[in-house]
Amino acid sequence: MNERSFIARLNIITTMNEKKTRILAATEKLLAEFGFHGLSMQMVAKEANVAAGTIYRYFNDKDDLLNQLHDHILSYIAAQISHGVVDTMPIKQRYRTMWLNLWHMTLNGDAPLIIRGQFQNLPCRSKQERKHLSQKLFSSVATMFNEGKACGLFKNIDNEVLSILSLETSCNLARRQINGGLQINDDELEAVINASWDAIILH
Amino acid sequence: MNERSFIARLNIITTMNEKKTRILAATEKLLAEFGFHGLSMQMVAKEANVAAGTIYRYFNDKDDLLNQLHDHILSYIAAQISHGVVDTMPIKQRYRTMWLNLWHMTLNGDAPLIIRGQFQNLPCRSKQERKHLSQKLFSSVATMFNEGKACGLFKNIDNEVLSILSLETSCNLARRQINGGLQINDDELEAVINASWDAIILH
Amino acid sequence: MNERSFIARLNIITTMNEKKTRILAATEKLLAEFGFHGLSMQMVAKEANVAAGTIYRYFNDKDDLLNQLHDHILSYIAAQISHGVVDTMPIKQRYRTMWLNLWHMTLNGDAPLIIRGQFQNLPCRSKQERKHLSQKLFSSVATMFNEGKACGLFKNIDNEVLSILSLETSCNLARRQINGGLQINDDELEAVINASWDAIILH
Amino acid sequence: MNERSFIARLNIITTMNEKKTRILAATEKLLAEFGFHGLSMQMVAKEANVAAGTIYRYFNDKDDLLNQLHDHILSYIAAQISHGVVDTMPIKQRYRTMWLNLWHMTLNGDAPLIIRGQFQNLPCRSKQERKHLSQKLFSSVATMFNEGKACGLFKNIDNEVLSILSLETSCNLARRQINGGLQINDDELEAVINASWDAIILH
DNA sequence: GATGAATGAGGATTCATTCAT
DNA sequence: TATGAATGAATCCTCATTCAT
Structure with missing residues (x-):
């Protein structure tokens, strides 16, 4: 970007x-x-x-600048993650779309700071405050997880945990690909998306 | 610690x-x-x-200090991750042990720096060099993945990817628990371990 | 000063x-x-x-400060050395004036650093660069030597060498007088000027 | 060396x-x-x-080390300057020999520190003390000047001044040759020696 | 509001000197 | 006597922040 x-x-x-x-x-x-x-x-x-x-x-000062930047980028990610997602789409398709949105954002370096965890070491505002902001923004993700659990598709696990087990592997993989070594082609990518999907559905 | x-x-x-x-x-x-x-x-x-x-x-200088620290901590994690693991144990049991070793290390803050990804922003030695070191140290993890793939238990995916999809969710969850909000009890923990296991096995 | x-x-x-x-x-x-x-x-x-x-x-840094200082002082010396000198004056008179200008500058400590050779040990710009600057500034000295050689008054020796043999003895003497012991009165001063003159004229 | x-x-x-x-x-x-x-x-x-x-x-400390080094090098120069000089040689020949000894010492870098004036900025012992040492050591030079004045060959000027006007031009020229540009061949060298001789003899 | 020159505390690093062995 | 690890004050330089214009 x-x-x-x-x-x-x-x-x-x-x-x-x-x-x-x-x-x-x-x-x-x-x-x-x-x-x-x-x-x-x-x-x-x-x-x-x-x-x-x-x-x-x-x-106010440098920290304030960085914190405000953090929040803006978070808003951006929240907006982008559900790009092309509508609530009438099948859940699997919504999941795949969001997963790939995150994947591409990470690879493109659109939001390098948050995604790479670069904000974790900041002398920052309370973690609570950040968590609230985060939850407010990612409603489309929450909606998907809630629907999936309601219809017996997903495991009955806290949404945040589900996210870590599935969606966020997207960031971790993309980051590793940027940092070195790891190369993933299109077929492998589909395999990985499905594998991460396996982590959260009931078998 | x-x-x-x-x-x-x-x-x-x-x-x-x-x-x-x-x-x-x-x-x-x-x-x-x-x-x-x-x-x-x-x-x-x-x-x-x-x-x-x-x-x-x-x-030599500050960077050298941080790099040497990185390597020592990495050695420590590599040693600890396979604590209580022997190659004759069933694969699932080895996996669970390693997952929990990582979980507890992260929660205890034994190796906060690597686990939190704090070393990624260092003005550092080549990524190649780091990757080699890393691979050399985590042989027990590689052995487990290789065996699992050989006997048709695991998906045929690169070891590093398998690790991100499964084992490393341990760190991510533990970190989130430390940082805020998220509380996981023993039953939930078992559920999460199994969910991460689902991500890498064939169904 | x-x-x-x-x-x-x-x-x-x-x-x-x-x-x-x-x-x-x-x-x-x-x-x-x-x-x-x-x-x-x-x-x-x-x-x-x-x-x-x-x-x-x-x-930029300490070296830059010292180099810029060097150049300013050099400019100053170049300007001062020909103070009171006009090209229509007899060569001997021009020589004497310049010799005394250098003498007084050195004694007054007007340009202590260059004159004392203190800039020679600097981690500095290329010697070439310095030489060019130096030559550009001391044109009145060069003019005098060239005229003197053209009319058969001076020995046919490189200008820089002539300068060392004659004019620059002024600095060396003045420096020695500052550093210790040596005391030179007005009569002796005239004798020394003439002696240095003897070094460069044909006999 | x-x-x-x-x-x-x-x-x-x-x-x-x-x-x-x-x-x-x-x-x-x-x-x-x-x-x-x-x-x-x-x-x-x-x-x-x-x-x-x-x-x-x-x-005692770093300064003491440098001062003692200074004195040793001064002794060395004093010894070397009269190398090949005997009091029965004609004065001009003695002069030429000493001049060339200094010239070669400087060019060879045998005594770079004193000759280049590198010791002048030291937080050092009294100038008086140094002067006394210097005079004690350079007796052969003093002898030559005294004889030359006694027989009406040299101008009646203080020995130290004579030295600056004549012998020491040797160092200054050699230094300039080392530092840059100036190149002097054998014929020119003879011319320069004679020019410096002209500075101190009566005409 | 906007500027950017000025500030000076704080950063990493060096090195003359000491002292326990 | 000789060692060399340890010291810590002093070095050059950076940079977040302020304030007169």
């Missing part, structure tokens, strides 16, 4: 000041390129074409 | 200078507590009760 | 930021007092009444 | 502990190679094949 589309994404989701948007976009780009270690506020300012001090009109 | 036991662990695994051991132990502790962001060499020195300069007798 | 006049000098020669000027002035002063060995960036900052970080807005 | 010959030189000049000699030799070698900036006591210890602490049995 390029910077332009990121800005578009943010502006669709929320009404947001244009400079604030540029700052968030710059931050994500630099974070993906250099990691936390290599991210400085001056770099962000330069990349966003604003003065260093301007950042502090929109964000 | 407290610092004392970490030191014991390192000294069991290798013959190692006592001060070098203290430095590694201090680094792990601080990393778990503050993350990469908040780790300074001064802190490490203070925690290890050595002078700042002393660290540089045993490690 | 005191610090104030140094600042004035720099500002005359070039348009330059006032803080950058203060930093250069402080560096020269401290270098003359403590030598390279004893020069730290903190000292420079303190002497220049700026914060340590400010230095790095104007100079 | 290689290290072996330096050790030989030192041992000839004075009776000296063998380890102390090795330390001085190592210091000179490293100083010539890396300059003051790049010289550490651990390097010296390693190069001299002694422990770091051992240096402090023979020298």
